[in-house]
Amino acid sequence: MTSSLATNDPGDRPAERDRLTYGAVHLDVTDAARALPFWRDLVGLAEIARTGDAIHLGIDGRALIVLHPGAERGPVRGHSGLYHVAIHLPDEAEFARVLARIAAARVPQAPTDHIFSKATYLSDPDGIQLELTLETPDRAGEITVGAASVTIRDASGRLRGMTEPLDVREVLSHLRDDDLDRRLPIGTTVGHLHLHVADLEATRRFYTDTIGFVEHTFVPGIGFADL
Numbered sequence: 001m002t003s004s005l006a007t008n009d010p011g012d013r014p015a016e017r018d019r020l021t022y023g024a025v026h027l028d029v030t031d032a033a034r035a036l037p038f039w040r041d042l043v044g045l046a047e048i049a050r051t052g053d054a055i056h057l058g059i060d061g062r063a064l065i066v067l068h069p070g071a072e073r074g075p076v077r078g079h080s081g082l083y084h085v086a087i088h089l090p091d092e093a094e095f096a097r098v099l100a101r102i103a104a105a106r107v108p109q110a111p112t113d114h115i116f117s118k119a120t121y122l123s124d125p126d127g128i129q130l131e132l133t134l135e136t137p138d139r140a141g142e143i144t145v146g147a148a149s150v151t152i153r154d155a156s157g158r159l160r161g162m163t164e165p166l167d168v169r170e171v172l173s174h175l176r177d178d179d180l181d182r183r184l185p186i187g188t189t190v191g192h193l194h195l196h197v198a199d200l201e202a203t204r205r206f207y208t209d210t211i212g213f214v215e216h217t218f219v220p221g222i223g224f225a226d227l
Contacts, residue, residue, distance in 0.1 A: 024056065025190055026194065027068065027128055030069070030070075031126075042102060043087070045059070046058060046184075059183075064188070065190075069097055073126075073185035074126030075126070080197055082193065082194075086131040086194070087132050087133070090185060094185050096174045097179075098132055108122065111227065113167065113212055114163060116136060118133065118136055119132065141153045141154055141156070200224075
């Protein structure tokens, strides 16, 4: 069974109809002194408050990430838990700024083009994965979802892959100044979370039937569900 979603009509985009608003994401880290420069200075979040050992980081007084030191270890592959947290930028210029800041710091990152979004991926000192992303639904024409694949055609009708190399030169052309130290702006949000799970179908049922989420994409053949 396949389904298609035309994304060039705003009324057809699930994100335009029902956008979740996330509160702060709480992360256990092994060493706050090591994690803080990553989330504050490299990513660009502002330190808002400290409550006990917890460090609250965010935008305009609103926490997006809370660091809790004292974890015994970082994430372990093959275990249930956080896959990555995604911080969404509000426009091309601010996405370009954070990508350029990471590059200038020579921190490994993976710039990726998903067609419906531009993203870059990196890991904090504990190995917690972060996606920094800019939604670009206007670039996607139609997405066809099957049981084992997702097919994307861009706005011009050309067949594209779900993950392609990002045109970094094009992204950086939107940078309006050379201030790479500027904090993330108002309008930055936690846009989504991806989780590693042991049983995709059981987890899908939990979030749809028990919690009440709406299923957007379910591709068991590649082990992926988007709710």
